[in-house]
Amino acid sequence: MKTTREDNDLGSPAAAALWRRVRAGRTPQGAAAPDALTIAAYADGTLDLEARDRVEAWMAASPEALDLIISARSAAAKPYPPAPARLVARASGLVAGRRAIVPPASGGVLSWLAGWTQPSVWAAATAAMLLAAVISFEVGREATITLASAAPVQADDSIDISPSTDDLL
Amino acid sequence: MSGETADLDRLLGGDKAAWDRFVGRFAPVIYAAVHRRLGPAGRGGDAEDVAQDVFVRLCARDFHLLRSYDAARARITTWLTVIAGSAAIDHLRRQRGYTQSIDDVPEASLAVDPVEPALLKIPDGLLSPRQTLVLEMLYMRELDVTDVAATLAIDPQTVRSTHHKALTKLRAHFRDSDG
Numbered sequence: 001m002k003t004t005r006e007d008n009d010l011g012s013p014a015a016a017a018l019w020r021r022v023r024a025g026r027t028p029q030g031a032a033a034p035d036a037l038t039i040a041a042y043a044d045g046t047l048d049l050e051a052r053d054r055v056e057a058w059m060a061a062s063p064e065a066l067d068l069i070i071s072a073r074s075a076a077a078k079p080y081p082p083a084p085a086r087l088v089a090r091a092s093g094l095v096a097g098r099r100a101i102v103p104p105a106s107g108g109v110l111s112w113l114a115g116w117t118q119p120s121v122w123a124a125a126t127a128a129m130l131l132a133a134v135i136s137f138e139v140g141r142e143a144t145i146t147l148a149s150a151a152p153v154q155a156d157d158s159i160d161i162s163p164s165t166d167d168l169l
Numbered sequence: 170m171s172g173e174t175a176d177l178d179r180l181l182g183g184d185k186a187a188w189d190r191f192v193g194r195f196a197p198v199i200y201a202a203v204h205r206r207l208g209p210a211g212r213g214g215d216a217e218d219v220a221q222d223v224f225v226r227l228c229a230r231d232f233h234l235l236r237s238y239d240a241a242r243a244r245i246t247t248w249l250t251v252i253a254g255s256a257a258i259d260h261l262r263r264q265r266g267y268t269q270s271i272d273d274v275p276e277a278s279l280a281v282d283p284v285e286p287a288l289l290k291i292p293d294g295l296l297s298p299r300q301t302l303v304l305e306m307l308y309m310r311e312l313d314v315t316d317v318a319a320t321l322a323i324d325p326q327t328v329r330s331t332h333h334k335a336l337t338k339l340r341a342h343f344r345d346s347d348g
Contacts, residue, residue, distance in 0.1 A: 010314070010329055010333075018289075019307075019309070019339075022289045023305070023309065025290045036252050039251045040251045041243040043247050043251070044243045044244055056302060059298065060298035066305065066310075067206070068254045069320060072254065075201065084217055086217065087200060088196050090224075092189045092192045095189075
């Protein structure tokens with residue numbers, strides 16, 4: 001097979017034809033797929049030499065792997081068009097309003113104290129106090145009405161202890 | 170990276186508002202990565218559902234996948250692009266499992282090619298992975314040297330020299346095989 005300088009020229013028809021025939025006859029050994037973070041690190045150029053070589057071996061064995069890397073690299077600089085509003089709404093709805101900052105502790109005094117860091121506990125306590133205040137006010141008001149409506153004490157009910165004038169003479 | 174992930178701790182703590190901000194910020198990234206893969210395959214209509222599946226995976230089991238992200242290793246947009254791209258590839262694989270009735274296949278597709286060029290076999294390891302990738306991207310993906318260089322994070326001159334070495338190796342191998 002004669003080799004001419006032109007045959008090795010980048011982009012030459014002969015070079016393209018040669019690679020296509022080689023590629024069609026290849027049965028590449030499947031290399032283990034790296035995890036997503038390693039693939040992303042490769043795309044961002046932060047892998048060391050050895051890890052980079054492993055990722056490239058995987059890419060060389062899998063057209064889809066190469067697609068992933070090409071996509072990840074080219075996505076970095078692009079401005080993104082907006083996502084469909086329905087997707088945003090559906091995805092947001094995956095997480096309902098949950099307990100917020102502090103995870104529940106396991107038990108004991110510390111867990112009781114930890115409970116007081118949660119806004120929901122404060123809200124419940126405030127509501128309970130307000131309810132107690134209202135109830136107390138109403139009970140007090142009822143009692144006042146009851147006393148005010150009771151009959152006054154009669155003067156005739158007292159005992160006359162002064163002696164009659166006849167007994168004294 | 171800190172700008173992209175400032176809210177992440179609050180989100181992982183269960184903060185609903187932080188999750189909503191995350192969705193608003195990264196839904197375009199995820200959707201674009203999914204659509205980029207599904208569109209050319211004629212499955213662009215599935216992009217929204219596949220993107221939704223990505224979000225389900227991210228928050229499942231108390232944000233298990235999202236907790237695996239390490240800002241020191243890669244940017245979150247790159248990481249999410251990889252995850253979304255993988256989800257799209259998995260979706261296409263599942264779709265390919267659907268078998269088509271032979272009556273639906275155009276007759277032209279069933280014709281036997283009259284002549285096929287002889288396939289060439291090379292031993293494993295003749296070309297390095299990088300040499301293989303350079304040839305693949307130049308001749309099968311028809312990328313230009315600049316794009317190949319960007320994908321492999323090397324300079325264009327290295328692409329050219331890698332290409333030259335790979336072709337020289339192949340030609341030498343077949344010359345030796347022919348005797």
